[in-house]
Amino acid sequence: MPINPHVLEALDIETRFGEQVVHRDLTLTVRRGETLAIVGSSGSGKTVLLRELILLAKPSRGRIRLFDTDVNALSEPELIRLRSRLGVMFQHGALFTSLTVRENIDFPLREHTALGPALRRDIALLKLELAGLPASAANKYPDELSGGMIKRAALARALALDPKLLFLDEPTSGLDPVGAADFDDLIMELKTLLDLTIVMVTHDPDSLWRIADRVAFLGEKKVLQVAPAAELARIDHPDIRAYFHGKRMQQAQERAWKPA
Amino acid sequence: MSSSASYTSGSAPATVAVMPATLKLDPETQQVCCEGNWTVYHLAPLDRRFRDLPLPDDIRWQLNTQAVHDMDTAGALLLFRILEHYRAHNKAVDSKRLPHAHRALLELIQRRFAEQQLADEQKPGILERLGKSSVKILFGAADFLSFIGEFTLDTLPRLLRPWQIRGRQIIAEIYKAGVSALPIVGLLAFLMGVVIAYQGGIPLEQYGANIFLVELVAITMLREMGPLLTAIIVAGRTGSAYAAQIGTMRITDEIDALRSLGVSQYEVLALPKLIGLIVALPLLSLFATAVGIFGGMLIADSLFGVDYQTFLRRMPESLANSHFWVGMIKTPIFACIIALTGCYYGFRVEGSAESVGRATTVSVVQGIFLVITADALFSIVFSMLDL
Numbered sequence A: 001m002p003i004n005p006h007v008l009e010a011l012d013i014e015t016r017f018g019e020q021v022v023h024r025d026l027t028l029t030v031r032r033g034e035t036l037a038i039v040g041s042s043g044s045g046k047t048v049l050l051r052e053l054i055l056l057a058k059p060s061r062g063r064i065r066l067f068d069t070d071v072n073a074l075s076e077p078e079l080i081r082l083r084s085r086l087g088v089m090f091q092h093g094a095l096f097t098s099l100t101v102r103e104n105i106d107f108p109l110r111e112h113t114a115l116g117p118a119l120r121r122d123i124a125l126l127k128l129e130l131a132g133l134p135a136s137a138a139n140k141y142p143d144e145l146s147g148g149m150i151k152r153a154a155l156a157r158a159l160a161l162d163p164k165l166l167f168l169d170e171p172t173s174g175l176d177p178v179g180a181a182d183f184d185d186l187i188m189e190l191k192t193l194l195d196l197t198i199v200m201v202t203h204d205p206d207s208l209w210r211i212a213d214r215v216a217f218l219g220e221k222k223v224l225q226v227a228p229a230a231e232l233a234r235i236d237h238p239d240i241r242a243y244f245h246g247k248r249m250q251q252a253q254e255r256a257w258k259p260a
Numbered sequence B: 001m002s003s004s005a006s007y008t009s010g011s012a013p014a015t016v017a018v019m020p021a022t023l024k025l026d027p028e029t030q031q032v033c034c035e036g037n038w039t040v041y042h043l044a045p046l047d048r049r050f051r052d053l054p055l056p057d058d059i060r061w062q063l064n065t066q067a068v069h070d071m072d073t074a075g076a077l078l079l080f081r082i083l084e085h086y087r088a089h090n091k092a093v094d095s096k097r098l099p100h101a102h103r104a105l106l107e108l109i110q111r112r113f114a115e116q117q118l119a120d121e122q123k124p125g126i127l128e129r130l131g132k133s134s135v136k137i138l139f140g141a142a143d144f145l146s147f148i149g150e151f152t153l154d155t156l157p158r159l160l161r162p163w164q165i166r167g168r169q170i171i172a173e174i175y176k177a178g179v180s181a182l183p184i185v186g187l188l189a190f191l192m193g194v195v196i197a198y199q200g201g202i203p204l205e206q207y208g209a210n211i212f213l214v215e216l217v218a219i220t221m222l223r224e225m226g227p228l229l230t231a232i233i234v235a236g237r238t239g240s241a242y243a244a245q246i247g248t249m250r251i252t253d254e255i256d257a258l259r260s261l262g263v264s265q266y267e268v269l270a271l272p273k274l275i276g277l278i279v280a281l282p283l284l285s286l287f288a289t290a291v292g293i294f295g296g297m298l299i300a301d302s303l304f305g306v307d308y309q310t311f312l313r314r315m316p317e318s319l320a321n322s323h324f325w326v327g328m329i330k331t332p333i334f335a336c337i338i339a340l341t342g343c344y345y346g347f348r349v350e351g352s353a354e355s356v357g358r359a360t361t362v363s364v365v366q367g368i369f370l371v372i373t374a375d376a377l378f379s380i381v382f383s384m385l386d387l
């Protein structure tokens, strides 16, 4: 059997809320091992699409294939199993505020595996370490962490079960430029280290230029174009041009072109 | 290795029989052989048992992971722990000839983990916890008093200039705490009146003293049950809402925003609630008392032959006005207690959503506790005054 190069395929997706159509005939595929960024102006339906891809919401019409499985055909218990194989980092972290950072990472391990406490603790600490947090953060509660640390803790929890497919919703939003650049580096490092496929929604021009292999541009209720950022910037479509020729985007492009 | 393999195992978990991670000693080749799926879902059996497995018998053994189907960081971590276990028993095995992917993972663990030191969480002992919670209660009481002090200092100037008081907000609070509570307060007070008349009527009837049902129902409702019942319902309904609202605003930093805009949080949030409740609770108590007496009257008429006219005529004749005032005078005090505890616990919320839940519960428990305590004090004072 030939190996399907696509980990995730969203085919002919239509999403509507009552009368309002958010997506129409939207098709997006994610290749194994790539970092795909989803961009688009505010209200273009990025968050809604992401929720559908991580199986938290069902599109009104269309098919989603995940790891070669047609998601529509799955029962709820099978969906739960499949969801646990996706790593998701929510925009604001969505850490459980009543648990410490270590307990947050431990939570999926306890729910989905029968591992003993000692190994689980070590796994949690390893993920913490991989996400670039000091061990002293392990026993802190989320409200004792800074914004950047919350993002890292959320990433550590997303990695708890060693997912192969990682979703990030605006990973660098709310971080200062240095922190955002560090976080981009971290994502790239983890991607090679853990052999990840990454899908991220982002507004950060720097992330787009630096870490995305391909960029999917959402507009007119569908994916207008998927291409590397450099190619996308040259495409002659009014929406895409407007997006890529903003000042911040230009500066990010210049920064990205500088030799490292 | 197998990112592809892991995708297939992810895709059809039910159909592909997945081997759990296993470990075998092969004395012939002097190898420790790892087999199966060394991924987080399939480690549990080995994690439980590996310390009971036999050890290699000397240090020339090799680690062999050729037959491992797939390995992730959790699997590598378990492998690392097993190797540490061997090393601790002076039976270190040679892990140099691993496939590249596995060696990379293992090195990742060794690098990041070897120096990892975590201070174990210390569970406090019983004495420590006892001491801590006693101190907390003491400081809690002091803290509540200091809240009342702060609140007074903040709002007193405003009270001296009544035209600056937020009338619309107060009316909204009166509506929320008072008007919308009418149905539940009415229903419960009615039932209370029914129960009192029924329970009291049976012994009175044995002495032919049915007519004293009037005093029984009216005095109980006027002096105690009307105000107390209302206060308890309002503490549960409104006090908790105050704590939840203010607590949530704490979490979303709205309180800090208010303060940074140069507005006193007590004056904007707590004062209208306090004034609103001081107005609403007496009226609500009055209503509860009336409905409760009506419930008692209904029973007196239908079961004990004291008809409405007799009941209504006898009430003003046999009862002193003081019963009414004794009941009513308590209600603004109850209102202060409920509003202040609700707001206090709201303002003391820290950080998490759970803390809002806790504040809500505690505000109700404390509110009811303080209301009943105050009621008891009132009884003592009134009996000393012969009222």
Ligand SMILES: Nc1ncnc2c1ncn2[C@@H]1O[C@H](COP(=O)(O)OP(=O)(O)O)[C@@H](O)[C@H]1O
Pocket (backbone or CB within 6 Å): A017, A022, A040, A041, A042, A043, A044, A045, A046, A047, A048, A049
């Ligand atoms: N649960 C919902 N009910 C109704 N409309 C929704 C819902 N969620 C999102 N929408 C609408 O879908 C559109 C896309 O939203 P969203 O995906 O959040 O945009 P963005 O690209 O900024 O993330 C918006 O117009 C929004 O109003």
Ligand SMILES: [Mg+2]
Pocket (backbone or CB within 6 Å): A046, A047
């Ligand atoms: Mg969004």
